[in-house]
Amino acid sequence: AQKVTQAQTEISVVEKEDVTLDCVYETRDTTYYLFWYKQPPSGELVFLIRRNSFDEQNEISGRYSWNFQKSTSSFNFTITASQVVDSAVYFCALSATGGNTGKLIFGQGTTLQVKP
Amino acid sequence: ETGVTQTPRHLVMGMTNKKSLKCEQHLGHNAMYWYKQSAKKPLELMFVYNFKEQTENNSVPSRFSPECPNSSHLFLHLHTLQPEDSALYLCASSQTGTANGELFFGEGSRLTVL
Numbered sequence: 001a002q003k004v005t006q007a008q009t010e011i012s013v014v015e016k017e018d019v020t021l022d023c024v025y026e027t028r029d030t031t032y033y034l035f036w037y038k039q040p041p042s043g044e045l046v047f048l049i050r051r052n053s054f055d056e057q058n059e060i061s062g063r064y065s066w067n068f069q070k071s072t073s074s075f076n077f078t079i080t081a082s083q084v085v086d087s088a089v090y091f092c093a094l095s096a097t098g099g100n101t102g103k104l105i106f107g108q109g110t111t112l113q114v115k116p
Numbered sequence: 117e118t119g120v121t122q123t124p125r126h127l128v129m130g131m132t133n134k135k136s137l138k139c140e141q142h143l144g145h146n147a148m149y150w151y152k153q154s155a156k157k158p159l160e161l162m163f164v165y166n167f168k169e170q171t172e173n174n175s176v177p178s179r180f181s182p183e184c185p186n187s188s189h190l191f192l193h194l195h196t197l198q199p200e201d202s203a204l205y206l207c208a209s210s211q212t213g214t215a216n217g218e219l220f221f222g223e224g225s226r227l228t229v230l
Contacts, residue, residue, distance in 0.1 A: 004158070037219075044206075045206065045208075046221075047220070091158075091159065103172065104161065
């Protein structure tokens with residue numbers, strides 16, 4: 001069975017703090033893709049990153065960084081120097097049948113509140 | 117401005133009503149999706165359309181009836197819904213065959229069934 005677990009339901013930090021959102025996944029497939037999406041209050045999900053199972057290199061994009069570790073089946077997301085605009089719900093997702101089918105399995109989401 | 121537009125943004129309906137949700141994508145994609153987002157639950161895939169053909173129905177009750185007249189438009193027809201169907205319904209599109217696999221989502225239609 002495929003599953004994505006985001007154990008942190010809600011996180012509250014003060015602006016400029018670093019914060020890490022955890023994501024643990026389960027799959028028996030050897031080829032799979034992992035995603036992070038951001039859902040601001042307006043409702044639409046915004047794509048942040050896609051990684052395939054063969055690429056364990058960590059990635060940094062501005063204040064965002066991702067740590068993919070197959071050994072622990074984790075794909076954690078860190079925001080450095082958080083800002084109020086980072087307040088949103090963040091979803092981790094898994095796709096096993098290629099990354100372009102849209103059949104994503106989402107975690108429950110983590111609500112991040114960044115206070116000024 | 118989002119490339120995927122959903123209307124209406126909010127809808128309140130009784131259990132005996134018939135209503136429709138509309139989704140339009142302006143991105144030239146050929147795949148469209150309906151997802152359901154309920155409170156305290158993960159997003160659930162409902163339907164997938166590729167080139168207007170339905171390729172996925174994730175065991176969705178027949179009171180939800182999708183329609184995809186072309187690659188740019190997707191509808192979700194609703195009839196005799198239940199209060200537990202109240203949720204945010206998200207439409208998404210993607211370009212199949214690309215290496216990215218990125219889904220583009222609309223802002224959703226917030227449905228309340230009384």
